[in-house]
Amino acid sequence: MIHVYNTLTHQKEIFKSIQPNLITMYVCGPTIYNYIHIGNARSAIAFDTIRRYFEFRGYEVNYVSNFTDVDDKIINRAHEEGVSEATITEKYAQAFENDTLPLNIKPATVRSKATEVIPDIISFVSELIAKGYAYEADGDVYFRARQFKGYGILAHQDLNELEAGASGRLDPEELAKKEDALDFAVWKSENRPGVISWDSPWGNGRPGWHIECSVMAQKYLGNTIDVHGGGIDLAFPHHTNEIAQSEARTGQTFVHYWLHNGFVNINDEKMSKSLGNFITLHDMLERYDDPMTIRYLLSTTQYRRPINYSEDTLTQARVELDRIRTAYRNLHFRMKDSKDGRNEAVESDINEYKKQFIAAMDDDFNTQNALAAIFELIALANTYSEAAIIQRDTAMLLLETMTALMQVFGIETLMPVEQLTVEQQSLLEQRVIARQNKDFSESDRIRDILKLQDIIVEDTAQGQRWHKA
Ligand SMILES: [Zn+2]
Incomplete structure (x- = not known):
């Protein structure tokens, strides 16, 4: 039985999907105005690993994620470079695909851009207004946060704390339009010439950031979904606002399990542009010849824990992955002189380590303990490779088990990729x-x-x- 830590309740809960064998999962994707940084890559890999584990446990996973392709950062970037917003977003959407491919991140079942669901967003906002949860103010539309019972529960902060935080971030012009500082924009008026906008019942404008995820999750997965994921920095305001909008519209629970991944630190310091230690995935892939080492480092740390990225942790990841690959290769080498039959004692050990792996991953995806079980399997493979006689069925079971468990971490093949002339x-x-x-x-x-x-x-x-x- 899988247990997951739910940010909403602050505890581990037994995981039960709405439908018996299908999991609906929504994960916030990047704003595509630049190459994604290692923190975005960590989030994509953390939830890809969770998805792979659900699949390993026999579930089908319907996985939806977004590209935020309309936003102030994109508009500013397009303006600076003298090109259209679409030129920027197409370039970086493509870069996302190119850079995540070598990391074996499975494509989403649906990956939608915000600009592809504008009519859905407009009708969603209209419904919120009709229900009295949102109001128009000078071409903007705001959500009445306080009207939604339970606003802020996900962030585990009371409304006064949230209000103090919200007021600090607002420009006075926007504050003057709002009934309450806690209210947030679901639609923003946009009348600057040459800037992307859409016609709406409230004049020309564009969606606020939070609304796109509510709309896509409900459009592609339904009113209530099993799992919603994202970085812990998104819990407030982004996910808090997603819950308010979605549940205000439907009157139903939006998400059963909220899962949040931890940060990536660079050389034990928080990554930030101001510290100058900001690393993009694109740069990492150019500098490092083995993308599977990056994948290994980012997927074998439990998703909620911080990851420290440094030359040392990367080297350590390479050493560990090479140990696994070498054990696989050595055992594979012995297949050619293996004999018919099986070794029941070895097979019983294989099954025991596989059980330990499952128990660890069932415990909120405890990859550290899962890796310990894999290294037991590796030690077994090393010993067995040295045996005078190798039984083919047992050797095959060992190779297949190593492969299947490593695939959960996104390491698809353990055969060496070395090519000889x-x-x-x-x-x-x-x-x-x-x-x-x-x-x-x-x-x-x-x-x-x-x-x-x-x-x-x-x-x-x-x-x-x-x-x-
Ligand atoms: Zn989102």
């Missing part, structure tokens, strides 16, 4: 023949040639093995 393959074959002929000076000569090319050859009781240095 035709000449290198030929040298390896010549060396096997030289050893069969007991021509050891020739086999040493070939080994040295390969070593200069960073290919290390080892002779084992089961034959010649090689790996890249």
Whole structure:
């Protein structure tokens, strides 16, 4: 049974989906005016890992996420560069696809841009006005926060604290239009020439940020959804406002489980533009040759905990992942001289470690304990690889189990990706023949040639093995 920590109730709860085998999941996506930073990547990977675990446990997951493609930051960026908003958003939507692909982030079932659901947003806002939850003021439309019973519960702050916070962020012009400082915009008037806007019952304008997620979640997943995810910084005001809008419109619970991921720190400091330690995923991928190490680092830390990103943590991730890959490769190598049959003692250990993995992940996706179970499996694979006789069915079960568990973390394949040139393959074959002929000076000569090319050859009781240095 899966337990998840629900931000709304501040406790771990038994997870029960609305439909027996289907999970509806909405995760806030990025504002596409720049390359995504490592914090966005962490969020995408955290929820991809959770989605993969649900799928591993037999659920189908209907996963919806958004691109915020209308926003002040986008408008300002387009203005600075003298191009249209669409030029900016198309470029960075494409960059998101390109940069998340090498990290094995599964595509959303539906990924929608805010600008693709404008008619839905307008009718949603109209309903809020009709129900008395929203009001028009000089071309803007605001939501009456205090009218929604339970406003702010997700943030676990009382209304006075929220109001003090909200007042600090507002410009006086906007404050003058509002009935109450806590009210928030669901529609903003926009009449500047050349700036993107849509015709609406309240004049030209564009949606506020919060409304798009409420609209998309309900449009694609229904009035009540199982899981809503996002970074912990979104709990207030973004998710707080999503709950208010959505439940005001339908009178039904919007989300059963609110899951929030933690921050990424850079060298033990909070990442921020002002500290100059802001890292984009795009830069990371250019600097680092093994994207799976980045994936490993970001998906094997429990989603709610902070991740410290540094050269050291990245190196540590590489070492761990290589240990897993090497164990896989060595066992895979033994398959060719395996015998029919199975080893029941080894299989019972495999099943035990798999159970431990599941128990850990069932506990609010405790990846740290899940990894401990994987490393038990790796130790077992290493010992078994050294056995005089390998039973094919058992070796296959071990390889398949390692693969299936690592796929939950988004590591799809454990086979080495190293490629050999035709000449290198030929040298390896010549060396096997030289050893069969007991021509050891020739086999040493070939080994040295390969070593200069960073290919290390080892002779084992089961034959010649090689790996890249
Ligand atoms: Zn959102």
